[in-house]
Amino acid sequence: MMSLLCITVISLTLAGRAVSETTSPYSILRVKAELGGNITLPCSLLPDSSIFGSFKVKWIKVGADETLNEDVLMSMGLHKRTYGSFEGRIFLQELDNHDASLVINDVSMEDMGKYRCEIMDGVEDVIQDVILEVENGLSGGVVFPYSPPIGRYNLNFDDAVQACADQGAEVASFEQLFAAWKSGLDWCNAGWLSDGTVQYPITKPREPCGGSNNKPGLRSYGRRNKQMNRFDVFCYVPDLKGHFYWLVQPERLTFDEAVQACINDNAEIATVSQMFAAWKLEAYDRCDAGWLADGSIRYPISRPRKNCSPTEAAVRFIGFPNKNVKSYGVYCFKAEQQE
Numbered sequence: 001m002m003s004l005l006c007i008t009v010i011s012l013t014l015a016g017r018a019v020s021e022t023t024s025p026y027s028i029l030r031v032k033a034e035l036g037g038n039i040t041l042p043c044s045l046l047p048d049s050s051i052f053g054s055f056k057v058k059w060i061k062v063g064a065d066e067t068l069n070e071d072v073l074m075s076m077g078l079h080k081r082t083y084g085s086f087e088g089r090i091f092l093q094e095l096d097n098h099d100a101s102l103v104i105n106d107v108s109m110e111d112m113g114k115y116r117c118e119i120m121d122g123v124e125d126v127i128q129d130v131i132l133e134v135e136n137g138l139s140g141g142v143v144f145p146y147s148p149p150i151g152r153y154n155l156n157f158d159d160a161v162q163a164c165a166d167q168g169a170e171v172a173s174f175e176q177l178f179a180a181w182k183s184g185l186d187w188c189n190a191g192w193l194s195d196g197t198v199q200y201p202i203t204k205p206r207e208p209c210g211g212s213n214n215k216p217g218l219r220s221y222g223r224r225n226k227q228m229n230r231f232d233v234f235c236y237v238p239d240l241k242g243h244f245y246w247l248v249q250p251e252r253l254t255f256d257e258a259v260q261a262c263i264n265d266n267a268e269i270a271t272v273s274q275m276f277a278a279w280k281l282e283a284y285d286r287c288d289a290g291w292l293a294d295g296s297i298r299y300p301i302s303r304p305r306k307n308c309s310p311t312e313a314a315v316r317f318i319g320f321p322n323k324n325v326k327s328y329g330v331y332c333f334k335a336e337q338q339e
């Protein structure tokens with residue numbers, strides 16, 4: 001009920017204004033903030049544009065679709081308005097009369113995501129997208145658990161190294177898993193770490209996961225036999241070098257069709273690590289189940305809501321279905337072009 005109400009209000013404030021994506025994925029700016037620090041999201045009129053009176057500036061936070069966009073700041077001359085959790089800690093930088101950059105104080109993990117600046121000066125509007133990433137003590141990366149299509153606890157150490165490599169990732173270190181646990185990772189299956197130990201991170205102690213009487217922490221099985229013992233694995237990916245997206249298209253697809261659909265869009269089918277990186281580093285949120293390169297079906301939720309992931313932000317795992325079922329869409333990835 002709450003979330004329904006909330007969505008209605010947001011879509012009303014944006015009614016009648018379709019914001020078109022005029023910027024290509026490659027011209028999106030990226031800025032990185034420290035948790036609790038201050039950051040400036042750049043946006044300005046072109047230096048040679050003449051200004052007749054004051055211009056109108058609108059900053060929004062871009063949702064997975066337009067109904068989930070959030071207003072951040074509106075400005076018209078001296079009249080300014082800020083919204084929601086941004087009130088009291090954002091302002092326009094206004095270094096000169098072309099500057100519409102947004103300053104955010106006391107950056108939180110929830111601030112992560114894509115922002116859009118629109119300057120309307122009555123002549124030529126400017127639209128600038130800026131992705132804000134927030135450092136979480138993992139050097140900007142993300143740790144994620146992985147188990148293979150044949151099921152949980154099937155990887156010896158070499159298989160684990162290969163499983164992460166197949167996702168464009170590497171086996172996480174103890175320090176990386178520890179940092180991920182501190183920033184909220186809770187996972188009840190044990191996985192290999194790069195030092196050859198097997199551990200799992202628990203933030204909400206409970207019975208089947210090492211006992212409800214134990215404190216939150218990393219539960220360790222210690223060093224295991226790298227050939228004989230089989231577990232899951234924790235992988236680490238340092239960043240997302242490109243554009244992760246849900247491919248908008250009319251049909252439900254088989255796995256092979258999904259692979260081809262991304263190629264037809266000049267991209268490739270996304271990996272599990274790209275989905276985790278987009279979810280964690282850009283707060284990517286989409287309540288549609290889609291194919292990934294390993295043949296799994298998942299979807300990333302950063303704003304928990306009914307029917308998607310009601311209680312927590314998470315990458316939801318549906319399974320490894322028969323590759324011929326035509327029940328899902330697809331997530332694609334376009335690598336950043338080297339200049």
Ligand SMILES: *[C@@H]1O[C@H](CO)[C@@H](O)[C@H](O)[C@H]1NC(C)=O
Nearest residue numbers: 034036037038039104105106
């Ligand atoms: C952020 O900006 C505020 C207000 O200008 C200042 O008081 C604070 O010290 C700054 N914080 C950091 C981490 O620089």
